[in-house]
Amino acid sequence: MPVSESDFSKLDVAALTEAQAEAELARLAQVLEAANTAYHRDDAPDISDAEYDALKARNLAIEARFPALKRADSPSEQVGGAVAEGFSKVAHAVRMLSLANAFDDADITEFDERIRRYLGLAPDAPLAYTSEPKIDGLSLSLRYENGQLVQAATRGDGSVGENVTANARTIDDIPQRLTGAPDILEVRGEVYMSHPDFEALNARQAERADKQFANPRNAAAGSLRQLDASITKARPLRFFAYAWGETSEALSDTQMGAIERLAALGFQTNPLTALCDGPDDLLKQYLRIEQARATLGYDIDGVVYKVNDLALQARLGFRSTTPRWAIAHKFPAELAWTRLDAIDIQVGRTGALSPVARLSPVTVGGVVVSNATLHNEDYIAGRGNDGEVIRDGKDLRVGDWVQVYRAGDVIPKVADVDLSKRPADAVPYTFPETCPDCGSDAIREEGDAVRRCTGGLICPAQAVEKLKHFVSRAAFDIEGLGAKQVEMFYHDDQLPVHEPAEIFTLKQRDAKNLTRLANRDGWGETSAGNLFQAIDDKRRIPLKRFLFSLGIRHVGEVAAADLARHFGRYETLSATLDAAAPAADRHLQADAAEAEERRSAMAEGRRARIKPARDAVWEGLDPAAKSAWEELIGIDGIGATVAVALVTSFQQEAERASINRLIAELEIEPDDTPAAADSPVAGKTVVFTGTLEKMTRAEAKARAEALGAKVSGSVSAKTDLLVAGPGAGSKAKKAADLGVETIDEDAWLALIGDA
Numbered sequence: 127m128p129v130s131e132s133d134f135s136k137l138d139v140a141a142l143t144e145a146q147a148e149a150e151l152a153r154l155a156q157v158l159e160a161a162n163t164a165y166h167r168d169d170a171p172d173i174s175d176a177e178y179d180a181l182k183a184r185n186l187a188i189e190a191r192f193p194a195l196k197r198a199d200s201p202s203e204q205v206g207g208a209v210a211e212g213f214s215k216v217a218h219a220v221r222m223l224s225l226a227n228a229f230d231d232a233d234i235t236e237f238d239e240r241i242r243r244y245l246g247l248a249p250d251a252p253l254a255y256t257s258e259p260k261i262d263g264l265s266l267s268l269r270y271e272n273g274q275l276v277q278a279a280t281r282g283d284g285s286v287g288e289n290v291t292a293n294a295r296t297i298d299d300i301p302q303r304l305t306g307a308p309d310i311l312e313v314r315g316e317v318y319m320s321h322p323d324f325e326a327l328n329a330r331q332a333e334r335a336d337k338q339f340a341n342p343r344n345a346a347a348g349s350l351r352q353l354d355a356s357i358t359k360a361r362p363l364r365f366f367a368y369a370w371g372e373t374s375e376a377l378s379d380t381q382m383g384a385i386e387r388l389a390a391l392g393f394q395t396n397p398l399t400a401l402c403d404g405p406d407d408l409l410k411q412y413l414r415i416e417q418a419r420a421t422l423g424y425d426i427d428g429v430v431y432k433v434n435d436l437a438l439q440a441r442l443g444f445r446s447t448t449p450r451w452a453i454a455h456k457f458p459a460e461l462a463w464t465r466l467d468a469i470d471i472q473v474g475r476t477g478a479l480s481p482v483a484r485l486s487p488v489t490v491g492g493v494v495v496s497n498a499t500l501h502n503e504d505y506i507a508g509r510g511n512d513g514e515v516i517r518d519g520k521d522l523r524v525g526d527w528v529q530v531y532r533a534g535d536v537i538p539k540v541a542d543v544d545l546s547k548r549p550a551d552a553v554p555y556t557f558p559e560t561c562p563d564c565g566s567d568a569i570r571e572e573g574d575a576v577r578r579c580t581g582g583l584i585c586p587a588q589a590v591e592k593l594k595h596f597v598s599r600a601a602f603d604i605e606g607l608g609a610k611q612v613e614m615f616y617h618d619d620q621l622p623v624h625e626p627a628e629i630f631t632l633k634q635r636d637a638k639n640l641t642r643l644a645n646r647d648g649w650g651e652t653s654a655g656n657l658f659q660a661i662d663d664k665r666r667i668p669l670k671r672f673l674f675s676l677g678i679r680h681v682g683e684v685a686a687a688d689l690a691r692h693f694g695r696y697e698t699l700s701a702t703l704d705a706a707a708p709a710a711d712r713h714l715q716a717d718a719a720e721a722e723e724r725r726s727a728m729a730e731g732r733r734a735r736i737k738p739a740r741d742a743v744w745e746g747l748d749p750a751a752k753s754a755w756e757e758l759i760g761i762d763g764i765g766a767t768v769a770v771a772l773v774t775s776f777q778q779e780a781e782r783a784s785i786n787r788l789i790a791e792l793e794i795e796p797d798d799t800p801a802a803a804d805s806p807v808a809g810k811t812v813v814f815t816g817t818l819e820k821m822t823r824a825e826a827k828a829r830a831e832a833l834g835a836k837v838s839g840s841v842s843a844k845t846d847l848l849v850a851g852p853g854a855g856s857k858a859k860k861a862a863d864l865g866v867e868t869i870d871e872d873a874w875l876a877l878i879g880d881a
C-alpha cells in the first residue's frame with residue numbers, strides 16, 4: 127500500500143525522503159514541546175515516559191541521518207521546560223543538564239568504549255565509575271553562601287530555573303545551615319516523595335475532592351512548585367544530594383569522595399551508591415538495584431553511571447544538553463519486579479471468583495501498581511486458557527517475587543516469577559472451592575476457565591455487585607445512589623436494600639421507621655428528600671436501560687439495545703423468552719451431544735459427525751419454542767450464548783420473582799425508534815447479505831434501524847426483505863425458497879431515499 131504524506135510519522139527513519147524528514151522534524155518539535163510543557167511546567171504529562179522517550183529517540187535518529195535539517199529549536203538541544211509564571215527567575219551559575227539514556231547492555235559497553243576513545247585510554251586501563259539509583263523526582267539546586275542556604279532553584283530550561291527558596295526551606299532533608307562547607311557551594315539533587323507519603327497525600331486529596339496525582343514524581347513536582355510555600359510545607363517532600371554546581375573550592379577529587387563529603391555536611395545521599403570497575407560490574411549493580419526497586423519505598427527509573435575521577439570528568443566535558451561522563455541506564459518502562467503479598471478472591475456480579483494479586487507498590491510506566499489481575503486458577507497454576515503451559519509452567523505463590531507488566535491503560539498483569547527468590551516456606555496456592563463470601567459451592571463448568579459461586583441471590587457479594595451494576599451510569603444512574611451508598615444500604619438493618627426493587631420502596635419503608643433517614647448521621651431532610659426524588663425520577667425507564675440494568679451475563683449495553691429495538695415492548699420480549707425456554711435447553715443438550723460425539727469419534731479414530739449429533743437432540747420440539755428461539759438468535763448481535771443466558775435467568779424462579787417485584791415499581795418505556803413511522807421500511811425485518819459496495823455492513827444496519835427497520839442476521843419466515851450484494855449465498859437461496867422479497871443494494875438505497 128502506498129504511504130500517504132500524512133502517514134510518514136509511522137515510516138522508518140531509514141525510509142524517509144528529505145522532504146518527509148523535514149516535515150517530520152517539524153512535527154516532532156511541536157509534539158515534544160507540548161509534552162515538555164505538560165510534564166515540566168504543569169506536572170501533568172499526557173503521554174507516557176516511554177512514548178516520550180521513543181519520540182525523542184526518533185527525532186535524534188532523523189537528525190543523525192539529515193544533519194542539515196536540524197532545526198534551530200531542535201528538541202535535542204533542550205533541557206526541561208520554561209519557567210512557569212508566578213515564580214521569579216534564577217540564572218544558574220553552572221548549567222543544570224539532563225542525562226543521556228541507555229536502554230540495554232550494549233549501550234553500556236559502548237558508553238565505556240566511547241569514553242576510553244575520547245580519553246585515549248587502552249581497553250584494559252583501569253577506569254572506575256560510580257553507580258547510583260536514578261531517583262524519579264525533580265532536580266533542585268541549593269545555593270549556600272558562608273554556610274547559609276540563600277537560594278533554591280528548579281532546573282527550568284537548564285539555564286534559568288524557578289526560585290523556590292521558601293518552598294525548599296520547608297523540606298526537612300534540606301539543611302538551612304552547613305558547618306565546614308566551602309564559602310560558596312551549590313548542592314544539587316532530587317526532590318522526591320516516598321510511596322507511603324504519596325498514598326496518604328492522594329487519600330487526603332480525595333477527601334477534599336481535590337486532584338489526584340498519577341505518580342510520586344508528579345506529586346513531588348506539583349508540591350515543590352507551589353506559589354504558596356505553606357502548601358509545600360504540608361507535603362512531605364524529601365531530598366537526596368548527588369551533584370553540585372558552583373563551588374569556591376573542590377569537594378573532592380572523585381565523584382564518590384564528593385558524595386561522601388555531601389553526606390558529612392548533613393545531606394541525605396543514596397545508600398545504594400557504589401563504586402564499580404567497569405561495564406560488567408555496572409551491569410551487576412544495575413540488576414541489584416532493579417531487584418531492590420520495589421522495596422525502596424520511593425520511585426527510581428533507572429541507574430546512573432558516572433566516571434569517578436573528577437579530573438577525567440572535566441576532560442570529558444559536555445555535549446549540548448548532557449555530560450559525556452555520565453549516562454542513565456533506564457529500566458524497561460512497562461515492567462517491574464515486586465513482591466506478591468497476598469492473593470484475594472473477589473466475587474463478581476455473575477458469581478465469578480476473580481483472583482487479585484496484592485503487590486508491594488511499585489511504579490510501572492508512571493503509575494503506582496499495587497494490584498494486578500491473576501485471571502483465574504489456571505493462570506495462577508501456570509496454565510493458559512487452553513490448558514497450555516505458560517511461564518514455563520511456574521506457578522505463583524504468596525511471597526513470590528513477581529514481574530508486573532502494564533501496557534497503556536490496561537489492568538496490570540503478573541507476567542513472570544523469579545523462582546530463585548521463592549521463600550522456603552511458600553506453598554502452592556489452593557483456589558477456593560467455596561465462595562469466600564457466602565460459603566456456597568463454587569464450581570467450574572466444563573470449558574469455563576472461571577469458577578463461579580452457585581449462591582445466586584443469597585450470595586451477598588453477588589447481590590451487592592448486582593446492585594452496583596443496577597445503579598451504574600449506563601443503567602438506572604440514580605443521582606446520590608452510587609456504589610458506596612448501595613453497599614451501605616445493603617448492610618443497613620433498618621432500611622435494607624437487598625435487591626433492586628427495594629430501592630423503589632425505600633421512601634415508603636423509611637416513613638414507617640422510628641428513626642428516619644433524614645435524622646441519621648451524615649443525612650438531613652434535604653439529602654434524604656433529594657435521594658427519594660432522584661429514585662422517583664427513574665421509575666420511568668427506557669426498555670434498553672432496564673434490560674442492561676438486570677446485569678444478566680453476556681447482556682451488555684449493546685445487546686440490551688439490540689433486544690429493545692427488536693422487541694419494542696418488555697412484554698413481547700419476556701413472552702418470547704418464556705416460549706424459547708425448552709429450545710434453550712435443547713441447545714445446551716446439543717452442545718453436550720456435540721462434545722460427547724467429539725470424544726467418542728476421537729477414541730474410535732473416526733471423523734466426528736457433529737451435525738447429526740446436534741440435530742437429533744432437537745427432534746420433537748414444540749414448533750412455537752423453536753420459532754421463538756430462532757427469532758432470538760436471528761437478531762443481529764444476539765447469539766446463542768446471550769440467548770441462553772437470558773432465557774436461563776428468566777426461568778430461574780427466585781431471579782424471575784425479583785425481576786417481577788422490580789417491574790411492579792416501574793413503568794418501562796417501549797422502544798420505538800423516532801422518525802421511523804413514515805419510512806417504507808419501518809417495522810420491517812431486513813437481512814443484509816453478500817458484499818455491500820456503497821456502505822459497510824455496520825452503516826447499513828445503523829441506517830436501517832434509524833428508519834425503524836429491524837435488522838436480523840438470518841433469513842426466516844419473518845423476514846420481509848433481503849438486501850443481497852454480490853457473493854450472496856445460502857441466505858439468498860433460503861429467501862427465494864421462502865418467497866422473501868430480495869433486492870440489490872441500489873434498490874435498497876432507492877427504497878430508503880438515499881440513492
Ligand SMILES: NC(=O)c1ccc[n+]([C@@H]2O[C@H](COP(=O)([O-])OP(=O)(O)OC[C@H]3O[C@@H](n4cnc5c(N)ncnc54)[C@H](O)[C@@H]3O)[C@@H](O)[C@H]2O)c1
Nearest residue numbers: 161162165171173174175178224225259260261265368430
Ligand atoms: N511523559 C512526558 O510527556 C514527558 C515529557 C518530558 C520528559 N519526560 C520524561 O522526563 C525524563 C526526561 O527528562 P530529563 O531531561 O530530566 O532527563 P532524565 O530525567 O532522564 O535525566 C536527568 C535527570 O535525572 C535526575 N537524576 C535522578 N537521580 C540522579 C542521579 N543519581 N544522578 C544524576 N541525575 C539524577 C536529575 O534530576 C537529572 O536532571 C524522561 O524520563 C522522560 O521520559 C516525559
Ligand SMILES: [Zn+2]
Nearest residue numbers: 561564579585
Ligand atoms: Zn457467594
